[in-house]
Amino acid sequence: MNRRIRIILLTVSLMLVVGTLGWLTHVLLIQAEETGRSERRIKVESLAHEAKLEMDRLLTAFITFEQARGYYEYLPFYAYRRPYDQRMDAPAPGEPARSSNLASYLPDYVTAYLQISPSGQVTGPALNKELSERLNGEKNLYQRLNEKVSALISLPASGNLWADIRNEILHEVSEPEPPQDGVPAQVETVSSFVPVEDGGNLYILRQVHTNRGVYLQGALMNMESLNRRLPEQVTKELPQSRLATFDPAAPPAEETGREGTLFFANAPLVFLPGDAAELPVQDHKQMLTWTLTLIWSMVLVGAAGVIWLMLGTFRLEQRRGDFVSAVTHELRTPLTSFSLYTEMLEDGMVPEQKKPEYYANMQRECRRLEHLIDNVLAYSKLQRNAIRRTKDTLTCQELFEPIAEKIERRLREAGISFSFALAQPIRILPVHTDAVAVEQIMDNLTSNAIKYARGENAKVQLTVQADRHNIVIRFRDNGPGISPKHRKLVFKPFRRTKEATNSRKPGVGLGLSLARDIARSLGGDLKLEFGTLGGASFLLTLPKS
Template sequence: QDLEKAKESAAPQRADDAPDSRVVAGQTNRAFQMGDELRSQDKDVLSEPEAEPEVVAEVDPFQSEVIDNRWLVFYRKVWPQQRRYIQGFAASLPEFLESHLDSAFLNSALPETASYLVFHQGELLEPTPVGQNNPRPLLLHSAALPYPLNDFDLAITVAQLPQSPAHQLVTFLALFLSVLFLGGFLGVYRLTVKQMELAQKKSDFVSAVSHELKTPLTAIRMYGEVLMEGWVEEEKKEGYYQQIHDESVRLSRLIQNVLTLAELERSEWQINLTTVQPVEFVAQITERLSNQVKRAGFEFETVSEGEVKPIQVDTDALTQILINLIDNAIKFSKDAETKKIVLTVSQLGNDCYIRVRDFGPGIPSRKLKSIFEKFYRIDNEMTRTTRGTGIAISLVKMLADAMGAHVDVANRQPGTEFSLRFVTS
């Protein structure tokens, strides 16, 4: 603005107003000098300010301290221009843990099974851990926190390790395999024991059969030689002939039992069912065996109860069943006070029952069901003095099952009673 004013004052005026030429020249020179000064001032104003000298300071990493288990202090040391300063801040320890750790921990799935502990420079910080309060926790994981909390360690603890689905599957498989192995071991053990028992029973059976075959053959040979040599009086010959006949019948019965057992085990026994009248059939059996029973010192008693209907049976199988039961009654009640064998035929609804009872010592209750097993003999004084192979009663059950009948045994006072149940026609 001063420069423009100087120029305006230096401009030529009208002729009638024109000043002296020396005055104009002086004003013009001053105007140009003022312009030069203003340009110089503008140049100074627009120029860059001078840079201040740079301040160099050394800064240490943050450190932390816990005071009275209540305050958490973060601080660091700074050396600007070789002068030491300490910078830092203090925070309430419970509020710091609550705001930075508790919220994150409680919003996760960990509090249901775990808790956390905070250590500062190796020392446990109070208050009590957040989560499950476990008196004897197990350490699940431990790690140091990042800077500037590198003086802190966080430990996750659990009362017991959580079970994942894979862990549950492995546990289930382990239990299943353990049970399977144990069951297999017990099964093999029981099978081995049964095989050993069966082998022993077969060995006893062979010995018993050998003895049972030898006894009648010896008797037949002895009576035959005596008769051939003429050493027997005439009135005694009939008795000797009868002994030979009885022993031969006994031998035939034993052989028949063994052959029948073999056929039943090979499923070669052919069942031919026919309709019979039970009362008449039992009467035929008692008549057939009456002489043998009388010579053994026993007597028959037959009983019929109700209107008995016809039944479907295999006559050979039923005959062998009744013979075996009668022979068993004679053997095991030979020392009984009442030497009688009672055969009862009765009708109950649609079932027909044929019962064979003796008046001997009976069978121990715990062994009643075992007597139907093959080669089984009751191990007591009664059987030690009684001949037998242990297959007669098992054949009774096998033949009854083949005919569709049911056999059972029960103790009576006194004696034992076997019962056969048939469905009537």
């Protein structure tokens, strides 16, 4: 399978993975949003029911208590010595009377206790003047409230068994007889209390049936105080929530369409949650976002790793091809020389005086082939971490003088001058290292200099110095040097600069890479620096003992 097909398959696979993961991310985020909305809706509804239960408890207790209150308590004064059903009229002058208990009792959630006569007059035990004027000024207040109360009440017992049975069956009450002049008002039946709405106000009223008509008695509730009695948890989590009245016969207001709105079944009240968007709930979307971010990061890192491995495979194949090509070329050259020289010697085509030169050439090609094989084997062992170093403690003089002699001999054969500087204090410094490995490093640097530093004035300098922690070796030549854009390539295995390839210099691009790897295996390093001779300058560091 060629490289193009593998790239196409890899791209398609990554697109499928990313597309599938993107679709799953979209679906999961939508589900997380829906889960958050559902939790918020459930919590709002729970708080609404909590508010409703509190109001039901308060209103039920209030109605139960008021149901036991006598009808005459809604008068400022009543004649307590009259029969129970004849106390609707005000006391006569001089007649014993008592003041109503409601004159001094007013819960905070009640604005006023009041009584509305059939003529529409609003009175009360402690009705203030301003409220009295406002209520008495409302047109048809009695008619509206009486109709609403009549539509809600169930008829109570009247004291007449047969009449109660008839009323229960027919669900009707006989019309009161017309009042007669001089006849006192007489109470016939008293209904249960029911909550009704009118003009945005909440009334809790009952009907008192008399021979003079139907009176309405009850209380005008204080909505502001009722809202203050909402549970603390409700007002804390829904600060904009409130209770409001509603008219069952009118179309619902726009505000009642919000999520969490709860209509009371036994009162014309509605719980309005306000803006529930700020209600604290678990943020599933944020949690999922972090999880998906982690998953996406892992997928992208994995994809990057796959791409990196694929590119590494391509590079490895390229390097393998370059290596095979270079090694093949490097092997072919000495083999061709061997074949040519041996044939000429065998056929007697070489004069006696030329044979030493031919033998020298064959030995040089043999050393070149040996050097190539040694480098390849050493690089292979380094990559497999299969080299066992034999380190000895030597002085700098014992280590570097034999190496300098070999370098000088090779450079002299190549026509390159050589200078070696080892200061007297440095000579006795001990170095614990592998002398063979150091020699191989210097041999590769020498081979590099022989390739590129040739010329009439070619020269190489070798200096050995020391700093606080390391022995510092500089190997300089005055060759063409290495351009800045190619400086990063010199230590890449099987990589050669374009100028080196075009110049047809021998080599496979392995010497400098191998030299640096050996230096690092010894605990030091090999770097390229700007040379003082105008060519290449290599800095080798080895740790002191």
